[in-house]
Amino acid sequence: MEQKNHYVNWFRASSPYIHAHRNKTFVVAFGGEAVLADDFQDHVHDFALLNSLGIRLVLVHGIRPQIDQRLKDGLPPRFHKHLRITDGPALQCVKEAAGLVRVEIEALLSLGLANSPMAGAKIKVASGNFVTAKPLGVIDGIDYCHTGEVRRIDSEAIHQQLDQDNVVLISPIGYSPSGEIFNLSAEQVATAVAIALKAEKLIFLTEQNCVSPDSGEQLQQLTSSEVSGLLERHPDLPETISQPLRAARHACQSGIARVHLINRFQNGALLLELFTRDGIGTLISSSPFEELRPATLNDIGGILELIKPLEQQGILAKRSREKIEMEIGDYLIIERDGLVIGCIALHAHLQRHFGVLACLAVHPEYQRSARANRLLDYACRKAKQLHLKTLFVLSTQTAHWFIERGFTASDVDSLPEPLKALYNPQRNSKVLCKDLE
Template identity: 45%
Template sequence: MTMSQSNLDTLSAFDATEFAPAQFVRWFREVAPYVHRFRGKTFVIGFGGELIRDGFLNTLIPDLSLMSALGIKLVLVHGSRPQVNEQLRVKGHNIKFGRQNEPTGAEALECAKEAAGEIRLDIEAAFSQGLPNTPMSHAQIRVISGNFVTARPMGVINGIDYKHAGAVRKIDTNSILRSLEQESIVLLSPLGFSPTGEAFNLAMEELALSAAVALRAEKLIYLTPKAVATQDEGEEIAGELARIEADKLLAAGRLDEDSAVFLESASLAVKRGVPRAHLVPYTLDGSILMEIFTHDGVGTMVVEDKLDDLRPATLDDVGAILQLIEPLEADGTLVPRGRAVVERDVERFTVLEHDGIIYGCVSITPYLSEGMVEMACLIVHSDWQGEGEGELLLRHAESRARTLGASYLFVLTTRTSHWFIKRGFVQGTVDHLPKEKQAQYNRSRNSLVFIKKLK
């Protein structure tokens, strides 16, 4: 039996034949690992004044409130460019700020102060909602803002005096962390102050990046006007990007201006030690929740993958692969293969190697006539587990399967079903396997079938 659409319907995590309560319980349980993982972690979330101008603030705030209630420590960084431009227009100044750093005169600085003040009050008011039968009911969120940011003037660059345009000099991390420990949300406006008392206009993207690095945040999340896309073909760059891939995209010059600015900042954040940087379109309702609490997310995530550790296996690696496999064969987790089988199939393996030591592997077997690829032997040595290497091998297998033109990745497992479910696999049956694999299926082991649709 091939993977028909009717078969796929049976694999849906939200099967229409189930009652709504069962769907809710399943969803809630699937979210639980993310809640446990991120409780107590610090997220820095940056968004431009466009989000407020476009009317998305009141849909965002309940989602942020929920994240705070789940124990995530939030630092919000807002921008104000469209509001500043509107203030300048109203006051008759022939000045308009774009994406690039531009000189900020005294009149523009006053407009920046006014815009920041209005936006801060709007955000505080939105967090103060508490009407019954709304997502904010019973929420008691305290928003803390203040002079957390020390700035310096950009100075004179190529003969141009940037006046009150500034750059971040220092973030008062101790004060911010104390506020976060009191379960408050910290709000940073795009203004910084010098030791002499001067105010400077800052770029939201730089401020959010600096805050995330200084606070050693778990995530830096930019809420963007649209998904990251190329400007020539409009192709969306979704999913996960290694930093080196993000830098190649930027160097190619194919991204639209907004995407390039945000992706460059995300790449730089990861380079400076932030584990994950996300670009999430705010126009999609609930996008930040879907990005954080589902495996595949809805935006673009930049990570610092250890790509140099991944390489195709060779015959010289067979001994090391067997050392990884044999303990799991002994306890029944894996089907016994033996040296001859591994040598025969070695070209299907990819290994993780560091300083000459092979500490992980995975193999893939294509069944392309039915649009499927099998992943097997996904193993990370116990001394290296917990650092994301399993995720790296999975992403590599998914990438190879997509490159081969497959639509589905499947695994057979007896012990690790929860690990795969958490990462977007859905349980299937033997009938969902390719016909050739069905004929090889060992019914005495009664392995569970898990299948993931590839985007």
């Protein structure tokens, strides 16, 4: 029964993300290594599930190991600065590898066996000449031959396929107006496609976790500027993670709101990243994923949801939606990916130069990361900017927390008259104050 309850709770918790992702365009990129892996069918099942949930899905696959396999019988693979030099024999291997991988993925997406995750899926897959390319040319005296770079993405044609509920499958191959074929970087193709489509998300299934070289811990979130700093400080990062990081930075700088780096070896990685609050991968964005800011009217629902349990426990005094709406300019919040996870109110009495802190709350899952301290510090800084001289707090159960942060115990008689008139003897709140001068 406990297992069933866990499943029900998880399903309910995922519903906001199901609603948020419906009809959004996601570009998912993965290397040829993922296609060769025994568990690739599991990823295909997850692709099918995303499609069934109304997500407009574009898949971009790599083919590097497949090309290398075909070159073993002839010339060894040739690279310069981690880019393949695609001469005539290598180009033939590129075409063979791209065709084979594309057909294999289409076959897996076409499965519909009963008693399997693909039962009843009936997925339609569309491929085509969506990518126009040009030669990379000669760099450092090295002729890259048929290695190219993206020149243009036919976004209109891709959108037409997505509008018909098709999954679009794109190989790292580009074509020139003169009919030439070019071998492209899968990361570059995926990034260019996401930018051209104005996709909501670009997702890379990577060969390893994105970890901090300093601490060895996985990096959960980065801004594009932090990615630049990481790459500058650690130029020796393995290509399996530095290439997706560079692609993610470029995507964010070009208007993609969210880029995810997910270790493909984690079972169900795509679902855990997209349908749980904190995910399991590394999120990269142009702006911080978590932001402390003044509240707006759009945040009222989130604030009410956050403080409701505390009101029921008697920790906070009850506040109506109307009261919060009237005082919304006094509230500060911490927003994490659209969810209000913390709030505090600073009710300022400018003429008498005092303020009242109220409604300090942090979501239970985020209470061990000093977010309450951040809210309090922010409110104190704002109070000083307003030239307030004293801050008051009325608390029933958290008095010691405020005392540990510089507040002192006081009594009701010390309260200014406007605040004394609002004091509720039935709650018998402790009175705390802090001088700001």
